Amino acid sequence: MVVGGGLAGMAAALKLAHAGYRVTLLERRPFLGGRAYSFEDPDTGAEIDNGQHILVGACSRLRGFLDAIGAPASAFVRQRRLGVTILDPDGRQATLAAASLPAPLHMAAAVLRYRHLDFRQRATVARDVRALAHLDSNACADLESIPFGDWLAARGATAASIERFWDPLVRPALNVAASEANVPLTAFFVREALWAGPHGGAVWLPSVGLTRAIGEPGRLALEGAGVVVKFSTRVETVETGDRGVTGVRLREGERIETTNVVCAVPPEALERILPASARPPTGYTGVGTSAIVNVYLWYDRPITDLDFAGTFGSDLQWIFNRSQLLGAHAAGHCLGVSLSAANEWVDMPKEALARRCDRAVERMFPARRSAEFISSAVVKEPRATFRAGPNVTPYRPGPIGAIDGLYLAGDWTDTGWPATMEGAVRSGESAAEAMLVQQRSTTGAALIR
Ligand SMILES: Cc1cc2nc3c(=O)[nH]c(=O)nc-3n(C[C@H](O)[C@H](O)[C@H](O)COP(=O)(O)OP(=O)(O)OC[C@H]3O[C@@H](n4cnc5c(N)ncnc54)[C@H](O)[C@@H]3O)c2cc1C
Structure with a gap:
């Protein structure tokens, strides 16, 4: 039994089905994809995502999963190597582009050519990128409780380098302001996306709605592999006995027997469905949450010919x-604005948010001044991801639950990755693997007897 049809649940179900198990996946909503989905905006009729999703070359397991579910190649546009444009509030551009040099020279060249910083600042950033990439696990453990901003300040980093280099990269990757980020997770991101090679940071972007890119192909692949997918089916409790998991009870009251369940739901949902005896005393919600807000703006003509860009010193x-x-x-002509670590934005009325973003667009792009604003849509995700701040690691459990037959998955579990689609897929595969190992050892014992 798999509870939750996000990427973690889908990855777990597919792996178990491929290993020959009969799998039922229970999802409370009428579609798969979890926090990566698209829908028709009721006001504009346009298909929009609940939030812009990006993946990078380093997301190897996610790419493998997309291949496995037969996600169409045309569903994503992709770079060969990292190349992003960063804009100041008046639209002045600098690029951060991996050079075609062996690692780590590809990144040194990228940083040393980054024109939003003066040469001294670039040299300091290059030094700090290198230092982060070389932090070993002991050093990371020591830095668990230190905000990234303090780590940078202790090394003499300037406010400009935090605002113009670190925040545009770390904030969307970890969904927390760079100054408040968890150092080990920041170091991990730097190693995977910036340091390991020019392809690690190559950006992939969906070129269709997320449900077409992920949820729908995922459903077809799961059903093709024999997984029974039950939609609009909410699990109320995981039921347990002396020997571990015995079944799940649905909201409608129905009980389904099972001795093995992968719970691939966010921490607050997990806390609700597990009995106290199956939870650690600290609970799971200590990871905290962080919001993401997406603002879609439609104009009567193109505003920029850039595909995408980061900004600093702007609301965008x-x-x-x-x-x-x-x-x-x-x-x-639609421009999407993605605001990470957006807790301060979630309570703002949607019209005010759209107006504020439109004003920032007008300042940044001269073409806006002669364009007509047509409409807007705002999607707020108050609990978009866990908050990747200091001391978060102890709240991220591994795949094996506290009682027999219980396995845990989800982007918030202990994957080593920030809350990402890659982390979700890894967690689902790890939970399935843990269950398979347990099954094999049980079968092995039975054969010897
Ligand atoms: C706005 C936004 C932007 C993002 N941008 C990016 C990005 O650019 N790149 C990136 O890699 N990641 C991004 N993410 C994060 C990414 O979406 C998540 O990391 C990933 O989708 C999490 O997958 P999951 O399977 O762990 O959890 P979820 O997707 O949350 O799946 C859990 C599933 O469980 C179901 N469920 C919950 N309770 C029950 C119950 N009781 N019974 C049955 N079913 C239940 C839910 O309906 C859901 O479908 C973004 C997230 C948001 C919200």
Whole structure:
């Protein structure tokens, strides 16, 4: 039994089905994909995502999963190597582009050519990138409780380098402001996406709605592999006995027997469905949450020819040229604005948010001044991901639950990755693997007897 049809649950179910098990996946909503989904905006009629999703070359297991479910190659546009444009509030550009040199020279060259910083600042950033990439696990453990901003300050980093280099990269990757980020997770991101090679940071962007790119192909692949997918089915409790898991009870009251369950749901949902005897005393919600807000703005003409860009000193954070990325699927000239670590934005009325972003667009892109604003849509995800701040690691459990037959998955579990689609897939595969190992050892014991 797999509870939750996000990427973690889908990855777990597929792996178990491929290993020959009969798998039932229970999902409370009428579609798969979890926090990566698209829908038709009721006001504009356009298909929009609950939030812009990016993956990078380092997301190897996610790419393997997308291949395994037969996600169409045309569903993503991709770079060969890292190359991002960063804009200041008035639209002045600098690029951070991996050179075609062996690692780590590819990154040294990228940083040393980054024109939003003066040469001294670039040299300091290059030094700090290198230091982070070389932090070993002991050093990371020692730095668990230190905010990344303090680590940088102790090394003499300037406010400009935090604002213009670190925040545009770390904030969307960890969904927390760079100054408040968890150092081991930041170091991990730097190693995987920036340091390991020019392809690690190559950006992939969906070129269709997320449900078409992930959820739908995922459903077809799971059903093709024999997984029974039950939609609109909410698990109320995981039931347990002396010997571990005995079944799950659904909201409607039905009980389904099982001795093995992968719970692939966010921490607050897990806390609700597990009996106290199956939870650690500290619970799971200590990871905290962090919001993401996406603002979609439609104009009567193109505003920029950039595909996407990061910004600093502006309300925009990251912008995505949806018309260029999605073509006809974007319905008109649409600019997507993605705001990470957006807790301060979630309570703002949607119209005010859209107006604020539009004003920042106007300042940044001269083409806006002669364009007509058509409409907007705002999607708020108050609990988009766990909050990747200091001291988060102890709250991230491994795949094996506290009682027999219980396995845990989800982007928030102990994958080593920040809350990402890659982390979700890894967690699902790890939970399935843990269950398979347990099954094999049980079968092995039975044969010897
Ligand atoms: C706005 C936004 C932007 C993001 N941007 C990026 C990005 O750019 N790159 C990136 O890699 N990641 C991004 N993420 C994070 C990414 O979406 C998640 O890491 C990933 O989708 C999590 O997958 P999951 O399977 O762990 O959890 P979820 O996707 O949350 O799946 C859990 C599933 O369990 C179901 N469920 C919950 N309770 C029950 C119950 N009681 N019974 C049955 N089913 C239940 C839920 O409906 C859900 O489908 C973003 C997230 C958001 C919200």
